[in-house]
């Protein structure tokens with residue numbers, strides 16, 4: 001494996017300084033387009049206890065061998081390097097992060113890293129009834145829970161698991177534990193678009209955010225443009241019944257968020273397909289086997305795991321992150337041509 005040099009990143013060493021002694025690598029993660037990256041999403045596993053039709057390929061996937069996955073110490077070390085590079089927000093995802101052994105303890109260790117202000121997790125919710133309280137105590141700051149239908153039979157058809165009641169109990173447990181909750185709903189025409197208003201109704205009495213997500217193309221998920229239920233269409237269905245009032249968010253927030261007068265929760269839309277938010281992107285990703293991914297839609301780059309396992313110092317890993325980031329595009333590849341970019345399945349990336 002070739003070693004990354006500081007020069008690759010436009011950084012310079014002083015005199016006899018070696019890369020491992022260099023302080024100059026610890027500069028913010030700014031890419032070629034001036035975007036500063038402060039948000040890391042870490043996949044804890046590519047495995048999952050669900051088989052969601054829009055995420056997991058029908059043919060299945062070849063699981064990463066266990067020894068190729070980052071170990072707990074490696075996750076913590078790499079997260080610390082990112083934190084020294086200015087990352088303040090980390091999201092744990094997967095596959096299903098909660099099927100990883102010891103995930104609650106890992107939450108506690110990552111939250112303790114200096115610089116990590118916000119630690120979040122995206123989960124299908126099945127482990128929350130048993131673990132929400134522990135996650136809260138470990139310092140988790142928020143949960144995104146995926147739920148695409150409130151109807152048991154339909155939930156089963158989408159996820160191939162008959163566990164809607166478990167997930168609903170998990171949502172309640174998270175709220176009772178005092179963890180802020182967002183629900184992720186992938187909306188697809190003819191599949192669950194008739195439940196938009198039912199989901200909005202949940203926000204009347206519960207302090208949750210429901211986020212409607214446009215269906216995105218990934219390897220093996222049989223995406224077609226006509227399977228996307230677009231943001232404007234969703235809004236018009238909802239606005240036929242409720243007035244959506246704009247909420248101001250950070251520019252890098254992916255969701256367009258709205259409130260409804262008198263409702264405790266809020267409603268958001270993730271519009272990756274119809275109105276992308278690439279110009280404000282502040283995210284980088286780490287796959288479960290430790291590869292750096294600069295964009296949801298581009299193939300992963302260098303293996304930080306290999307560097308960690310072959311004795312690279314933190315500064316060398318930091319330099320490799322800088323140089324990987326310089327390959328990030330201004331926007332994502334055109335969706336019509338996404339296949340040519342050798343992407344992974346969503347379950348292998350982590351949303």
Ligand code: SAM
Pocket residue numbers: 048054055093094095096097122123124144145146184185186213214215216217218221346347350351
């Ligand atoms: N297993 C966890 C879960 O389901 O929440 C975390 C991983 S999952 C890949 C992360 C998020 O990606 C979920 O909210 C899921 O709904 C979303 N997702 C998966 N495939 C998608 C697709 N093709 N288009 C849009 N969102 C997708």
Ligand code: SF4
Pocket residue numbers: 048049050051052055056094095096124146346347
């Ligand atoms: Fe698993 Fe989440 Fe993908 Fe569903 S969306 S198959 S729960 S990783």
